[in-house]
Amino acid sequence: MSDSSQIDSQGAVAVQAALHEIVDDWSADKQVFHVPWGKAMMWIFLVSDTFIFTCFLTGYMTVRMSTTVPWPIPSEVFALVIGGANIPLVLIAIMTFILISSSGTMAMAVNFAYRRDRVKVGVLMLVTAAFGVSFVGMQAFEWTKLIVEEGVRPWGNPMGAAQFGSSFFMITGFHGLHVSIGVIYLTIVALKVMRGDYDKKGNYEIVEIAGLYWHFVDLVWVFIFAFFYLW
Amino acid sequence: MEHAEGQQHPISIYLKIWILLFVLSTMSYMVDYLEFQGYLRWFLIITFMLLKAGFIVAIFMHMRWERLALMYTILLPPLCLLVLISLMAIEGDYTFLLRAVFFGQESVVPFEH
Numbered sequence: 554m555s556d557s558s559q560i561d562s563q564g565a566v567a568v569q570a571a572l573h574e575i576v577d578d579w580s581a582d583k584q585v586f587h588v589p590w591g592k593a594m595m596w597i598f599l600v601s602d603t604f605i606f607t608c609f610l611t612g613y614m615t616v617r618m619s620t621t622v623p624w625p626i627p628s629e630v631f632a633l634v635i636g637g638a639n640i641p642l643v644l645i646a647i648m649t650f651i652l653i654s655s656s657g658t659m660a661m662a663v664n665f666a667y668r669r670d671r672v673k674v675g676v677l678m679l680v681t682a683a684f685g686v687s688f689v690g691m692q693a694f695e696w697t698k699l700i701v702e703e704g705v706r707p708w709g710n711p712m713g714a715a716q717f718g719s720s721f722f723m724i725t726g727f728h729g730l731h732v733s734i735g736v737i738y739l740t741i742v743a744l745k746v747m748r749g750d751y752d753k754k755g756n757y758e759i760v761e762i763a764g765l766y767w768h769f770v771d772l773v774w775v776f777i778f779a780f781f782y783l784w
Numbered sequence: 785m786e787h788a789e790g791q792q793h794p795i796s797i798y799l800k801i802w803i804l805l806f807v808l809s810t811m812s813y814m815v816d817y818l819e820f821q822g823y824l825r826w827f828l829i830i831t832f833m834l835l836k837a838g839f840i841v842a843i844f845m846h847m848r849w850e851r852l853a854l855m856y857t858i859l860l861p862p863l864c865l866l867v868l869i870s871l872m873a874i875e876g877d878y879t880f881l882l883r884a885v886f887f888g889q890e891s892v893v894p895f896e897h
Contacts, residue, residue, distance in 0.1 A: 571852055578853035586854050596858050607865045611872050618876030621883045628816050646813045653809060657802035660844045667792045761791060761846075768844045772837055778809075779833035783816055783825075 589758045592765070599769045602731075606773050609724050610780055616716040617784070625712035627782045630703065631695070645782050648691050649774065655684030656771040659739075659764050666760035671746060674760060678743035681767065685736040692729045696722075721781070728777060731770050738763055791846045801843045808836050 578585050586593045617624055628641040635643065662677035699705040699721070707722055709715040742763045751757050812832040815825060842848040847855060 575852050575856070578851060586857070587851055588854060593854070596854065600858055600861055603862050604865065607862070607868070611865075611869050614869070615872045615876040615879075618873065619879035619883065621880065621887055642813065642816055646809070649809050649813070650806065653802070653805045656805070656840065656844055657798065660798040660802070661795065663791070664793065664795055664798060765845055768840055771844075772840050775833055775836045775840070779812065779829050783812065783829045 589756075589762075591758060591762050595762045595765050599765065602769065602773075606724075606727070606776070609727060610776060613716075613720040613724060613781065616720060617714070620714040620716055622714040624714045625710065625717050627784070630699070630712065631782065642782060644691060644695055645778065648688055649778055651684050651688050651691075652771050652774050655681045655688070656768055658684065659767045663761045663764040666746075666751075666757035669752070669757065671749065671752065674757070675743045675747035678739050678746065678760070678763075682736045682739040682743065685732050685739070685767075689729055689732050689736070692725060692732075696725075724777060724781060728770070728773055731773070735767050735770050739767065791849060793846075793849075797843060801839050804839060805836055808832050808839075812836075 578587070631643075631645050632639050632641045633643050634640075658677050659681045662674050662681065665673040665677065704711050705718045705721070707719040710718050742759055745751065746757075746760065751759065809832075812829060815828045815832075820828060841859075847858070
């Protein structure tokens with residue numbers, strides 16, 4: 554009894570301290586976010602991007618719920634025949650693992666950036682970018698297969714609901730565009746890291762900021778994978 | 785909080801999360817592979833999705849080590865999207881019913897020309 558009330562009062566103290574911190578940060582009449590401005594701005598951009606992707610996914614949900622024509626079954630549409638066996642969704646699974654791995658190498662790059670290990674940061678970022686390129690390559694393969702072999706178009710397809718094509722091309726296309734831009738961004742930052750630009754400036758914040766963008770691309774894919782491919 | 789030196793954490797935590805994300809992805813793929821259907825499928829897909837998203841934001845994007853002011857600024861506004869999603873779900877359902885009523889009859893009673 555006395556134990557639980559003690560824990561309760563400790564919890565209350567922690568909540569009070571947290572509220573104090575928030576009020577202090579907002580009311581101190583100076584900078585609210587105690588992070589580099591570039592990082593705060595990247596976060597704000599990512600919030601806006603979250604809204605864009607959610608609008609796409611919500612639009613997709615609405616057309617999929619409201620059509621009376623059966624929706625093409627993603628598990629079958631995205632199956633591949635490998636060694637004579639028909640494996641459902643296999644390419645998408647590989648793409649998912651590639652993107653997660655790229656997030657892992659990016660997280661390591663950010664970590665080494667704070668240790669000022671120039672070479673490791675550069676190499677890990679280039680590895681991340683290489684994963685990104687292979688992801689986009691597989692997406693190009695997937696699009697080609699769908700357009701050429703399956704006859705999927707934005708306005709219709711032979712497998713079912715016409716809205717499948719437009720949702721698919723818009724959502725995965727916009728995500729693929731993000732990956733491609735990320736690859737360019739990471740490559741530029743990696744080359745600058747290796748050239749020693751940030752040693753001269755004395756901070757490696759840009760690596761963490763680029764990392765935020767890249768992790769976000771992975772984050773969006775988690776939702777696309779769940780809602781577009783697994784529904 | 786380590787803001788002077790930026791976000792510095794032991795490498796091992798990233799490796800652990802990396803492995804965890806692999807496991808969670810495999811499990812969500814298995815949901816499809818084993819052909820779970822209905823509410824069980826939805827429950828599993830959304831659980832794995834939210835866990836993955838949570839770990840990416842909290843650990844890889846360092847959110848759990850940020851100050852609350854930044855955390856709330858970034859994480860609360862997206863909750864508004866739940867309103868949009870609910871409204872559009874209701875709307876989608878309604879459109880489906882209307883279409884079933886109007887187009888549905890055409891398929892039951894073929895046109896006589």
